[in-house]
Amino acid sequence: MFHIGGEFGYNRVVSDQPVIELQSVSVLYPNGIQALQDADLRVHKGEFVFLVGPSGEGKSTILKLLYREVKATEGHVLVEGHDVGRLSAVGVARLRRRLGVVFQDFRLLDYKTVRENLTFAMQVLDTPPQIIRRRVNELLDQVGLLDRRNDFPQQLSGGEQQRLCIARALINHPPILLADEPTGNLDPDTSEEIFRLLEAINLKGTTVIVATHDNAMVDRMLRRVVYMCGGRIVGDHPAGSYYQPDECPYDEAAPAASGASSEW
Amino acid sequence: MFSRLEFFITETFVSMRRHPAMAFAATICIAASLFVAGIVGLIVLNVNYATDTTLNRVRFNVYFQPEITRHEAWVAYKRILAIERVDEAQFIPKEKSPFWLKYQKNHPDTKNLLNRNPLPDSVVVKARDLEDIKALKMGMLEWEEVRSVRDTPDLIQKLINFSQAVKQSGIIIGIILIVLSLVIIHHTIELTLYARRREMFIMGLVGATPATIALPFLLEGIVYGLFGAGVALGVLAPLYRFAAQKITANFGFALLTKGSEITHGILVVLIAGVVLGFIGSVVSVLKYLRTPKSRLTNA
Ligand SMILES: Nc1ncnc2c1ncn2[C@@H]1O[C@H](COP(=O)(O)OP(=O)(O)O)[C@@H](O)[C@H]1O
Numbered sequence: 001m002f003h004i005g006g007e008f009g010y011n012r013v014v015s016d017q018p019v020i021e022l023q024s025v026s027v028l029y030p031n032g033i034q035a036l037q038d039a040d041l042r043v044h045k046g047e048f049v050f051l052v053g054p055s056g057e058g059k060s061t062i063l064k065l066l067y068r069e070v071k072a073t074e075g076h077v078l079v080e081g082h083d084v085g086r087l088s089a090v091g092v093a094r095l096r097r098r099l100g101v102v103f104q105d106f107r108l109l110d111y112k113t114v115r116e117n118l119t120f121a122m123q124v125l126d127t128p129p130q131i132i133r134r135r136v137n138e139l140l141d142q143v144g145l146l147d148r149r150n151d152f153p154q155q156l157s158g159g160e161q162q163r164l165c166i167a168r169a170l171i172n173h174p175p176i177l178l179a180d181e182p183t184g185n186l187d188p189d190t191s192e193e194i195f196r197l198l199e200a201i202n203l204k205g206t207t208v209i210v211a212t213h214d215n216a217m218v219d220r221m222l223r224r225v226v227y228m229c230g231g232r233i234v235g236d237h238p239a240g241s242y243y244q245p246d247e248c249p250y251d252e253a254a255p256a257a258s259g260a261s262s263e264w
Numbered sequence: 265m266f267s268r269l270e271f272f273i274t275e276t277f278v279s280m281r282r283h284p285a286m287a288f289a290a291t292i293c294i295a296a297s298l299f300v301a302g303i304v305g306l307i308v309l310n311v312n313y314a315t316d317t318t319l320n321r322v323r324f325n326v327y328f329q330p331e332i333t334r335h336e337a338w339v340a341y342k343r344i345l346a347i348e349r350v351d352e353a354q355f356i357p358k359e360k361s362p363f364w365l366k367y368q369k370n371h372p373d374t375k376n377l378l379n380r381n382p383l384p385d386s387v388v389v390k391a392r393d394l395e396d397i398k399a400l401k402m403g404m405l406e407w408e409e410v411r412s413v414r415d416t417p418d419l420i421q422k423l424i425n426f427s428q429a430v431k432q433s434g435i436i437i438g439i440i441l442i443v444l445s446l447v448i449i450h451h452t453i454e455l456t457l458y459a460r461r462r463e464m465f466i467m468g469l470v471g472a473t474p475a476t477i478a479l480p481f482l483l484e485g486i487v488y489g490l491f492g493a494g495v496a497l498g499v500l501a502p503l504y505r506f507a508a509q510k511i512t513a514n515f516g517f518a519l520l521t522k523g524s525e526i527t528h529g530i531l532v533v534l535i536a537g538v539v540l541g542f543i544g545s546v547v548s549v550l551k552y553l554r555t556p557k558s559r560l561t562n563a
């Protein structure tokens with residue numbers, strides 16, 4: 001056990017057993033793009049980790065590896081000790097019940113209300129109706145959307161849509177939350193609000209990994225920062241220190257300029 | 265379990281409401297296929313019914329050469345009996361021939377008019393199947409003991425030909441329509457899958473199993489099949505009742521209007537609809553689940 005310090009006064013205990021581990025992982029997409037090269041990463045239970053770096057450098061690819069949207073071409077990806085590359089289709093389904101995922105573009109169902117969007121994510125897992133009702137209300141309260149529960153996503157602001165997306169990711173109590181550019185479409189004030197929400201979720205014990213290129217926010221959060229460029233992990237700053245962007249020695253090797261990256 | 269089924273059924277109908285045109289096309293296509301299949305089936309059923317009941321004479325007469333002896337005729341009769349496709353055969357000695365009996369009855373006082381019975385011995389043959397009659401007759405005409413066979417009434421032969429033609433074209437039309445239905449259902453489900461890729465993505469993301477993800481799409485195919493069958497039966501039933509009335513009124517010829525054949529027919533149409541819908545959607549869903557996950561990325 002060891003402690004992670006924070007300027008805002010949280011001293012938190014995290015387990016030394018990694019919940020997420022990348023062992024020399026490479027990803028080569030079928031179109032020939034080497035999105036990730038020889039990446040090693042260990043994330044412990046209860047940690048809050050930023051994955052930062054310019055666009056198109058492999059941040060999303062790491063998250064996709066974790067929820068098995070893509071498979072490593074080399075190396076091993078372990079989530080809670082399981083090699084996700086070896087999972088069957090049902091195994092992948094089980095893995096995903098342990099992970100909540102949040103997206104830049106929210107991916108809400110716009111013909112369903114706020115409440116129905118959450119209900120849907122529980123119904124597909126065959127949750128009994130009484131439990132669904134209780135859990136949905138609890139989460140709506142937690143993300144501050146209880147009075148918007150009968151509105152449709154189009155009636156919500158960007159920040160509210162992202163809070164709904166976060167609520168959906170958390171609905172089935174996953175111990176790990178992955179967020180891919182959660183504030184990419186939001187203004188700075190709203191971004192701050194979302195980051196504080198993610199922080200509050202982390203404080204309740206959920207391991208959180210956030211891919212972002214919002215350096216200003218990352219700077220203010222004083223959390224662990226993993227810096228990526230050219231498909232490699234080039235820096236790992238422990239929590240509590242101010243984040244200084246690293247030099248990117250692989251810039252020429254980076255396969256695509258920021259504009260060409262395939263965003264979510 | 266019930267709440268789950270209810271959820272999937274609701275999802276299925278929500279999905280269909282979101283692309284009503286395709287849902288309509290799929291339903292109509294299955295309905296058209298089953299409608300044509302239904303008409304073919306009804307014609308075949310009625311021809312069988314007619315030939316089996318009102319015209320249940322799968323019989324014909326074989327007349328021997330007048331010169332052969334009674335013994336030779338009897339041996340030939342035994343040969344007829346031994347034929348596989350012959351159901352029954354009855355030997356009619358010439359003195360028992362209905363014509364001779366009738367002649368004697370009509371001319372009781374002129375016994376000497378014909379001092380000798382000019383008729384040959386004959387055999388009444390009952391074939392196992394209407395369709396065997398022609399071949400049986402042709403075969404026996406080759407025998408040297410046989411002088412002639414009496415033709416079956418024209419109507420029966422015409423019905424047999426008609427029934428065969430209907431069956432054959434029915435099979436061909438049926439196959440074409442089944443293929444067409446499958447293609448259209450497949451296409452509809454593909455569109456559904458495309459329209460619902462975000463739902464599938466979310467279901468997969470929160471940890472639903474592939475079977476769970478596939479279920480609403482299979483249900484959707486089955487619903488199209490059932491709706492199609494319903495429409496086909498709904499159009500077919502009054503049409504048939506009307507046709508049956510007209511035919512009976514104009515030709516004095518009863519059509520099959522109730523009984524187990526009709527009940528079976530209705531069941532077959534419903535089951536065929538479900539099977540068509542199921543197969544059509546299974547093909548698309550399996551194809552979709554096997555495609556690389558990257559296709560789901562832009563959900
Ligand atoms: N499904 C894919 N197929 C092919 N190339 C991809 C795919 N996804 C991402 N890439 C490429 O891999 C590189 C890394 O992408 P990504 O992990 O999305 O970067 P980031 O999230 O850091 O912007 C980019 O060059 C991108 O174009």
Ligand SMILES: [Mg+2]
Pocket residue numbers: 056059060061180181211262263264
């Ligand atoms: Mg990205």
